Amino acid sequence: MSAMNKQILLKSRPNGEPTAANFDLVETPVPTPGAGQFLVKVIYMSLDPYMRGRMGAEKSYAATADLGAPMVGGGVGVVEESNNDQFKVGDYVMCGTGWQSYCLSDGTGVMKLDPKQAPISTGVGVLGMPGLTAYYGLLEIGKPKAGETVVVAAASGAVGSVVGQIAKIKGCRAVGIAGSPDKCAFVVEELGFDVCLNYKDADFPEQLAKACPDGIDVYFENVGGKVFEAVLPLFNDDARMPLCGLISQYNMTELPKGTNMLPALMRAMLTHRILIQGFIISYHFNHLPAFLKDVSGWIKSGQLKYREDIVEGIENAPEAFMGLLKGKNFGKLLVRVADDPTRN
Amino acid sequence: MSAMNKQILLKSRPNGEPTAANFDLVETPVPTPGAGQFLVKVIYMSLDPYMRGRMGAEKSYAATADLGAPMVGGGVGVVEESNNDQFKVGDYVMCGTGWQSYCLSDGTGVMKLDPKQAPISTGVGVLGMPGLTAYYGLLEIGKPKAGETVVVAAASGAVGSVVGQIAKIKGCRAVGIAGSPDKCAFVVEELGFDVCLNYKDADFPEQLAKACPDGIDVYFENVGGKVFEAVLPLFNDDARMPLCGLISQYNMTELPKGTNMLPALMRAMLTHRILIQGFIISYHFNHLPAFLKDVSGWIKSGQLKYREDIVEGIENAPEAFMGLLKGKNFGKLLVRVADDPTRN
Numbered sequence: 252m253s254a255m256n257k258q259i260l261l262k263s264r265p266n267g268e269p270t271a272a273n274f275d276l277v278e279t280p281v282p283t284p285g286a287g288q289f290l291v292k293v294i295y296m297s298l299d300p301y302m303r304g305r306m307g308a309e310k311s312y313a314a315t316a317d318l319g320a321p322m323v324g325g326g327v328g329v330v331e332e333s334n335n336d337q338f339k340v341g342d343y344v345m346c347g348t349g350w351q352s353y354c355l356s357d358g359t360g361v362m363k364l365d366p367k368q369a370p371i372s373t374g375v376g377v378l379g380m381p382g383l384t385a386y387y388g389l390l391e392i393g394k395p396k397a398g399e400t401v402v403v404a405a406a407s408g409a410v411g412s413v414v415g416q417i418a419k420i421k422g423c424r425a426v427g428i429a430g431s432p433d434k435c436a437f438v439v440e441e442l443g444f445d446v447c448l449n450y451k452d453a454d455f456p457e458q459l460a461k462a463c464p465d466g467i468d469v470y471f472e473n474v475g476g477k478v479f480e481a482v483l484p485l486f487n488d489d490a491r492m493p494l495c496g497l498i499s500q501y502n503m504t505e506l507p508k509g510t511n512m513l514p515a516l517m518r519a520m521l522t523h524r525i526l527i528q529g530f531i532i533s534y535h536f537n538h539l540p541a542f543l544k545d546v547s548g549w550i551k552s553g554q555l556k557y558r559e560d561i562v563e564g565i566e567n568a569p570e571a572f573m574g575l576l577k578g579k580n581f582g583k584l585l586v587r588v589a590d591d592p593t594r595n
Numbered sequence: 596m597s598a599m600n601k602q603i604l605l606k607s608r609p610n611g612e613p614t615a616a617n618f619d620l621v622e623t624p625v626p627t628p629g630a631g632q633f634l635v636k637v638i639y640m641s642l643d644p645y646m647r648g649r650m651g652a653e654k655s656y657a658a659t660a661d662l663g664a665p666m667v668g669g670g671v672g673v674v675e676e677s678n679n680d681q682f683k684v685g686d687y688v689m690c691g692t693g694w695q696s697y698c699l700s701d702g703t704g705v706m707k708l709d710p711k712q713a714p715i716s717t718g719v720g721v722l723g724m725p726g727l728t729a730y731y732g733l734l735e736i737g738k739p740k741a742g743e744t745v746v747v748a749a750a751s752g753a754v755g756s757v758v759g760q761i762a763k764i765k766g767c768r769a770v771g772i773a774g775s776p777d778k779c780a781f782v783v784e785e786l787g788f789d790v791c792l793n794y795k796d797a798d799f800p801e802q803l804a805k806a807c808p809d810g811i812d813v814y815f816e817n818v819g820g821k822v823f824e825a826v827l828p829l830f831n832d833d834a835r836m837p838l839c840g841l842i843s844q845y846n847m848t849e850l851p852k853g854t855n856m857l858p859a860l861m862r863a864m865l866t867h868r869i870l871i872q873g874f875i876i877s878y879h880f881n882h883l884p885a886f887l888k889d890v891s892g893w894i895k896s897g898q899l900k901y902r903e904d905i906v907e908g909i910e911n912a913p914e915a916f917m918g919l920l921k922g923k924n925f926g927k928l929l930v931r932v933a934d935d936p937t938r939n
Contacts, residue, residue, distance in 0.1 A: 304866075475861050497861050506854045513856040514844045517819050520873035521838055522648075527871045529864035 256281045257565050257588075259350035261316045264308050268502045268576070273306065274322070274569040281353045288355050289333035293348045296326040296565065296586040297375035298572045299409070300473075303501040321349035322568075326588070327364065327374045328354075338363075343593070345374035350568055352588050366593035369547060376409055376583040377557040378546060384532040385413035386542045388493035389471060390421075391535075392528045397422030399468035400487075402459075404478050405498065406447055407434040407558070409583035413546070414471045415444045416555045423469075426462050428478055430578040437581075442556055456481040466490075475499045480512060483519055492527045501576060558582030600625045601909050601932075603694035605660045608652050612846045612920070617650065618666070618913040625697045632699050633677035637692045640670040640909065640930040641719035642916045643753070644817075647845040666694035666912075670932070671708065671718045682707075687937070689718035694912055696932050710937035713891060720753055720927040721901040722890060728876040729757035730886045732837035733815060734765075735879075736872045741766030743812035744831075746803075748822050749842065750791055751778040751902070753927035757890070758815045759788045760899045767813075770806050772822055774922040781925075786900055800825040810834075819843045824856060830867050838873045845920060902926030 255278040262275040284290045305316045305323050316323045326348030330338050337358055338344065346361040348354045364374045376382065388410075395401050401418035405411040406427025415425040415438070427438040427447035438447035446462045448455060459481050466487035472479060473496030519525060549555035560582040562571040568586045575584050599622040606619040628634045649660045649667050660667045670692030674682050679702055682688065687708040692698045708718045720726065732754075739745050745762035749755040750771025759769040759782070771782040771791035782791035790806045792799060803825050810831035816823060817840030830836075863869060893899035904926040906915040912930045919928050 472861075475858060479857075479861070494861065494865055497858070497865055500858045500862065503858060506856065506859055509852065509855055511851045511853055511855050511857070513823075513860055514819060514841070514847060515850055516857055516860070517816075517823070517838065517841050518844065520871060521841055521875075522873070524873045524875055524878070525871075526873075527864060527869075529866070529868045529870075531865075531868055534868070 254281050254353075255279065256351055256353040258321045258352075259565065259568055260320060261306060261318055261322050263318065265306055265502075267504045269303065269306060269569075269573055271569055271573075276566055282355050284332050284334050284355055287335050288357050289335045289338045290331045291328040291344060291346060291348065291354050291356055292331045293326045293328040293352050293354065293588045294591050295328075295372045295375060295561075296348060296350060296568060296588050297324055297379070298562075298568065298575055298580075298584040298586060299324070299381070300496055300498045300501065300575060302572065303498075303576060321351045323347065323349055325375050325380060326354075327371050328589075329592075343371045343374075345379055350565065352565055369550065371591065371593055372559060372561075372585055373557070375585065376559060377413060377550065377555070378543060380532055381409035381583060382413050382546055383535070383539060383542050384495050385410045385471075386417060386546060387532060387535045387538050388495050388530060389414050389417050389469070391538070392493035392526075392530060393469040393471060393491050395421050395423045395469050398424075400424045400426060400463050400465055401469040401471065402426045402428065402463065402467050402482060402485075403444075403471045404428045404474035405496075405578075406438045406442075406444060407581060408473075409557075410473055410495065411471065412438070412442055412557060412582070413555065416442055416549070418469075419443055419445075420549060420554055424465075426459070426467075428459070428474075434581060437558070441558070450478050450481075460485060469493075472496070473498060483512075483516060486519055486523050486525055488523050490523060490525045492525065494527055494529045495532065498576065498578075559585055561585045561587050563587050598625050598697075599623065600695055600697040602665045602696075603909065603912055604664060605650060605662055605666050607662065609650055609846075611848045613647065613650060613913075613917055615913055615917075620910055626699050628676050628678050628699055631679050632701050633679045633682045634675045635672040635688060635690060635692060635698050635700055636675045637670045637672040637696050637698065637932045638935050639672075639716050639719060639905075640692060640694060640912060640932050641668055641723070642906075642912065642919055642924075642928040642930060643668070643725070644840055644842045644845065644919060646916065647842075647920060664693075668692065668694055669719050669724060670698075671715050672698075672933075673936075687715045687718075689723060694909070696909055713894065715935065715937055716903060716905075716929055717901070719929065720903060721757060721894065721899070722887060724876055725753035725927060726757050726890055727879070727883060727886050728839050729754045729815075730761065730890060731876060731879045731882050732839050732874060733758050733761050733813070735882070736837035736870075736874060737813040737815060737835050739765050739767045739813050742768075744768045744770060744807050744809055745813040745815065746770045746772065746807065746811050746826060746829075747788070747815045748772045748818035749840075749922075750782045750786075750788060751925060752817075753901075754817055754839065755815065756782070756786055756901060756926070757899065760786055760893070762813070763787055763789075764893060764898055768809075770803070770811075772803070772818075778925060781902070785902070794822050794825075804829060813837075816840070817842060827856075827860060827863055830863055830869055832867050834867060834869045836869065836871045838871055839876065842920065842922075903929055905929045905931050907931050
């Protein structure tokens with residue numbers, strides 16, 4: 252009995268929140284690598300908020316997934332067959348696998364992973380795109396100076412957890428924002444943030460103001476919505492806001508009614524000389540070498556910790572992804588598609 | 596009969612639009628310079644939109660004017676008495692005069708003007724703060740590249756007129772936005788913008804989209820409101836937006852109700868990797884030497900033109916200022932407080 256390729260296809264585009272009906276689990280034959288190609292058996296699939304944008308038809312910052320094709324995304328796996336000199340059988344790699352248990356690659360955009368250096372799962376986490384997003388966004392756009400206050404949304408997540416820990420390494424006050432008392436406790440006790448607040452608390456804006464007695468110098472934004480509205484009045488002069496995600500509005504089907512907050516943002520940006528820079532990490536891979544050196548060093552020295560939330564089985568990916576958009580994960584969300592032979 | 600110092604005091608703070616009742620015209624004795632001081636007889640007073648912020652009690656980007664004190668602002672004048680070695684009688688200077696016909700200075704922040712190089716009125720216009728605002732904001736934040744599309748709000752005004760002309764000098768397509776057919780004609784025919792649109796036209800958003808077939812790379816923002824909302828959908832990837840003013844919302848007493856446009860801005864900034872940087876020119880005076888060299892050169896070569904809108908008599912300053920906030924001026928707004936002996 253030969254192995255089959257389990258795939259999760261995008262069946263239909265969501266209107267608002269994705270539902271199970273938007274996905275389709277199918278089994279197809281495992282593909283055979285052509286000239287210059289190799290076959291990757293996927294071990295971990297990464298689930299990330301940005302994938303919501305790929306499900307829609309509207310222009311987002313990356314091409315949308317095609318209907319009837321596997322959901323797009325990155326993952327970690329092992330080379331099983333190869334017609335490519337650069338990648339041999341048994342190599343562990345990080346690449347754009349899509350939501351499936353096998354994929355072909357010609358090596359474009361593939362990064363080799365050394366299981367002796369770090370668990371291979373980190374290739375899509377703290378040592379992969381989420382980690383680089385945190386590192387580049389905080390250091391190159393946020394430019395934190397020792398003594399400044401750095402506020403981090405989604406602080407227990409794959410990106411935010413790294414942002415706050417780097418802020419601490421750079422001598423800043425790190426204020427996290429997360430969605431449950433458990434997450435907040437983890438962010439302070441395990442990750443070493445100075446404080447972490449639950450944005451679901453009714454008095455969250457007041458708590459945030461109290462937690463930032465000297466105002467906010469850097470706000471690392473990947474949430475938007477009410478969290479941002481609580482941050483806005485607290486910006487200091489010359490504040491910086493790297494913007495790499497807006498999870499609170501990905502399922503929005505129309506602009507909300509009520510008070511138009513746009514003039515408030517514009518006024519704050521003018522009077523406080525604020526910088527906001529939207530960025531997408533795939534345009535900044537030139538920072539990879541410095542990032543890998545610094546972050547793997549901080550992991551080894553114990554200055555930087557990470558937490559993974561691993562879901563078993565590709566068939567559970569849609570539900571896990573829908574939960575991610577609601578903040579149900581606790582740490583970097585991964586799907587274990589096959590056994591990880593490097594982990595005992 | 597000795598001369599008197601005519602002063603326009605801030606009598607009360609406006610709620611929304613300023614009115615004549617917010618100002619008070621008084622006459623006081625001309626002050627006598629103390630040790631190290633000199634007396635400036637004001638010739639031109641500058642009227643600028645930012646002064647609206649100085650009238651309010653709320654925190655803005657500069658200290659508010661005190662009730663009962665002269666309105667704050669810059670002007671150009673001539674030294675009439677001096678106890679300061681650096682400034683002698685007859686010197687022409689640009690300084691923070693306030694709204695009055697005489698002021699004292701100790702030399703702080705004073706710039707000498709050479710009437711042989713340029714009309715002294717330009718010291719508060721194209722060769723002063725408005726010109727530097729345009730130069731710094733466009734070149735240092737907007738970073739226009741040849742062939743890109745630069746959109747300029749308030750295009751016939753003191754700042755916008757310079758922005759668009761520098762954009763043309765740098766090889767860009769310059770699209771102006773102004774508030775009347777006369778202004779639009781001037782912006783295209785005299786200043787050499789590629790096109791200029793009247794934001795009061797009902798189909799202005801459609802006109803703007805048509806005028807920017809390749810999208811918008813740089814939007815120089817000093818207006819906000821409906822103009823900005825028309826610009827927002829047209830931003831290209833990696834667009835830049837220097838933000839130095841928001842004249843459309845200075846008289847706003849509360850945030851508008853209706854659709855909340857904030858998520859739309861955030862989404863555009865994320866998906867198009869947009870940079871917005873609020874700035875206040877007084878923090879960038881280190882760019883003055885390069886600015887003066889470049890812009891005076893462009894004026895001499897005929898590549899950069901400017902237009903002044905001169906109101907006669909300090910007593911007319913409040914009305915002229917209220918008109919400025921409604922776009923009634925046409926070019927850089929000045930008040931002639933005394934005869935200009937350098938102009939024939």
